[in-house]
Amino acid sequence: MSEVHIVGAGLAGTEIAYQLATRGVRVRIHEMRPKVMTPVHKTGYYAELVCSNSLKSLELRNASGLLKREMEILGSVIIKTAKETRVPSGKALAVDRDRFSSTLTDVITSLGVKVDNEEVEKIPDDSEIWVIATGPATSPKFSAYLEKIFSNWLYFFDAVAPIISAESIDFSKAFFANRYDPQGKDYLNCPLNEKEYDDFYTALIQAETVPLEDFDRGLLFERCMPVEEIARTGRMSLLYGPMKPVGLNDPQTNRRPYAVVQLRKEDEMGSLYNLVGFQTRLKWSEQKRLLRTVPALKNAEIVRYGVMHRNLYVDSRNVLDKYFRLKEDKRIFFAGQITGVEGYLESAASGLYVAMNICRVLKGLSPIELPRGTLMGALFRYVTSGRRKLRPMYASYGLLSPDGKSSLKRSNIAKESIKSLANFSEQIGWKVGGTVEDTTQRF
Numbered sequence: 001m002s003e004v005h006i007v008g009a010g011l012a013g014t015e016i017a018y019q020l021a022t023r024g025v026r027v028r029i030h031e032m033r034p035k036v037m038t039p040v041h042k043t044g045y046y047a048e049l050v051c052s053n054s055l056k057s058l059e060l061r062n063a064s065g066l067l068k069r070e071m072e073i074l075g076s077v078i079i080k081t082a083k084e085t086r087v088p089s090g091k092a093l094a095v096d097r098d099r100f101s102s103t104l105t106d107v108i109t110s111l112g113v114k115v116d117n118e119e120v121e122k123i124p125d126d127s128e129i130w131v132i133a134t135g136p137a138t139s140p141k142f143s144a145y146l147e148k149i150f151s152n153w154l155y156f157f158d159a160v161a162p163i164i165s166a167e168s169i170d171f172s173k174a175f176f177a178n179r180y181d182p183q184g185k186d187y188l189n190c191p192l193n194e195k196e197y198d199d200f201y202t203a204l205i206q207a208e209t210v211p212l213e214d215f216d217r218g219l220l221f222e223r224c225m226p227v228e229e230i231a232r233t234g235r236m237s238l239l240y241g242p243m244k245p246v247g248l249n250d251p252q253t254n255r256r257p258y259a260v261v262q263l264r265k266e267d268e269m270g271s272l273y274n275l276v277g278f279q280t281r282l283k284w285s286e287q288k289r290l291l292r293t294v295p296a297l298k299n300a301e302i303v304r305y306g307v308m309h310r311n312l313y314v315d316s317r318n319v320l321d322k323y324f325r326l327k328e329d330k331r332i333f334f335a336g337q338i339t340g341v342e343g344y345l346e347s348a349a350s351g352l353y354v355a356m357n358i359c360r361v362l363k364g365l366s367p368i369e370l371p372r373g374t375l376m377g378a379l380f381r382y383v384t385s386g387r388r389k390l391r392p393m394y395a396s397y398g399l400l401s402p403d404g405k406s407s408l409k410r411s412n413i414a415k416e417s418i419k420s421l422a423n424f425s426e427q428i429g430w431k432v433g434g435t436v437e438d439t440t441q442r443f
C-alpha cells in the first residue's frame with residue numbers, strides 16, 4: 001500500500017497525520033525542524049505555536065468559538081490537545097505552548113507515523129499523494145521550487161489593511177460613491193470633519209506599532225507603505241493619499257467632506273469590507289481604538305486585523321480546486337496557511353478537511369465539500385472561489401451572512417452550523433467517537 005506524504009508538521013500537517021494514521025492510512029511526515037529551522041519556530045516539536053499561546057475565544061458568539069466547536073465535531077486532535085494543556089485565560093483557550101506541542105509530537109510518534117527529518121526541496125514525480133503544509137515560513141529552497149513550478153501563482157505580501165464586518169458599520173453615517181462619479185457605488189465613504197480628522201490623525205501618529213524583527217524588516221516599504229508611516233510624513237499627507245476627499249460629495253451635507261475613510265467590499269456578498277489604503281502594522285488594540293474614532297465605524301468589528309509580516313501563500317482561487325487539490329495535478333493537496341487561511345486554528349481546520357478528502361479518495365470515493373451553513377465550509381469556499389485576488393482570511397461570522405446583515409442571531413447561526421456538521425459527519429461515516437453527541441448536547 002502506498003503512503004501519504006505530508007510536508008510540514010505544523011498545525012495543519014499534524015492534524016492531517018493524526019486523522020489519517022488513526023484511520024489506518026500509512027503516513028510519512030517530512031519535517032525539517034530542528035535540523036533546519038525557520039525564522040519563527042524555536043523548537044523541533046510538531047504544531048509549534050510561533051507567537052501567541054492563545055487559540056482565541058471559546059464563546060460561540062465569537063467565530064473562533066464556533067470554529068473550535070466545528071473542529072471538535074470532526075474530532076480535531078489540535079482542539080483535544082489544547083483543552084488537555086489549557087492554562088487559565090478567562091473565556092479564551094490558551095495553552096502551555098511546550099506541553100501542547102510536545103504532547104502532539106508524542107501522539108503522532110505513538111501512532112507509528114514515519115518521519116523524514118529533512119528539508120523537502122521538491123515534490124517527486126511519483127504516483128503518491130503529497131500534502132504541502134509548509135506554512136507561512138516555507139523554507140526558501142522549497143519556496144523557490146514552488147514559485148518556479150507554479151510560475152506566478154505564489155506571491156508574498158508585506159502589509160495588509162484591516163477587514164471589518166458589514167453588520168458593524170453605521171451605514172447612516174456613510175455614503176456609497178466613487179471619486180468623481182457619484183453614480184458609482186463601489187466605495188463606501190466614511191466622512192470626517194476637520195476636528196474628527198485631527199483627532200484621528202493625532203491618535204494614529206501616537207499609536208503603538210508592532211516591533212519589527214529581522215524576519216520582516218527586509219520587506220518593509222518594498223510594496224505598500226503602512227498608513228501610520230504616511231501619516232508621520234506630515235498632517236496633510238493622508239489628505240492627499242488614502243483619505244483624500246476630492247471628487248466626493250457627502251449627500252447629507254451636500255459638501256465635500258474634509259477627509260474620508262474609504263471601504264471596499266471584500267467579498268462578492270458584501271458581508272465584509274476592507275479599508276482602502278490602510279495597510280498597517282499598528283498593534284491590534286490600537287487598530288480597533290483608531291477605527292472607532294471614525295463616526296461610521298464607531299462600532300466597527302475588525303474580522304481581520306492589518307498585519308505586516310512575510311507571508312507565502314498560494315493563489316488558491318486559481319490554482320486549487322475546492323478540495324484544496326492542485327488543479328493540474330490532483331495527487332497534490334495543499335493545507336494550512338499556505339492555502340490563504342490565516343491563524344493557528346484555521347490552518348488546523350483546513351488539515352481536517354484535507355484529511356477527510358484524502359480518506360475518501362483512498363477509498364475510491366469522490367471528494368466532498370463541507371455543508372454551506374458551516375463556518376469551515378464558508379471559509380474554505382472563500383479561499384478557493386471568487387474572482388478577486390485572494391487575501392488571507394480568518395474565521396468570521398461575516399463569512400456566514402450572505403447579505404452582509406445578520407438577520408439571524410449568531411446563536412442561531414451557530415446552532416444550525418453545529419447541527420448540520422454533526423449530521424454531515426454521521427452521513428459520510430466520519431467517525432470520531434463520542435464527541436459528536438457530546439458537542440451538540442453541550443451547546
Ligand SMILES: Cc1cc2nc3c(=O)[nH]c(=O)nc-3n(C[C@H](O)[C@H](O)[C@H](O)COP(=O)(O)OP(=O)(O)OC[C@H]3O[C@@H](n4cnc5c(N)ncnc54)[C@H](O)[C@@H]3O)c2cc1C
Nearest residue numbers: 008010011012032051052120135139142336337343344347
Ligand atoms: C510571525 C508570525 C506570527 C504569527 N502569530 C500568530 C498568532 O499569534 N495567532 C495565530 O492564530 N496565528 C499566528 N500566525 C499564523 C500561524 O503561524 C499560522 O497560521 C499557523 O502556524 C500556520 O500553520 P501551518 O500548519 O500552515 O504552518 P506551520 O505551523 O508554520 O507549519 C509549517 C511546518 O512546515 C515546516 N517546513 C517548512 N518548509 C519545509 C520544507 N521545505 N521541508 C520540510 N518542512 C518544512 C516548518 O518547519 C513547520 O513545522 C503567525 C504567523 C507568523 C509568521
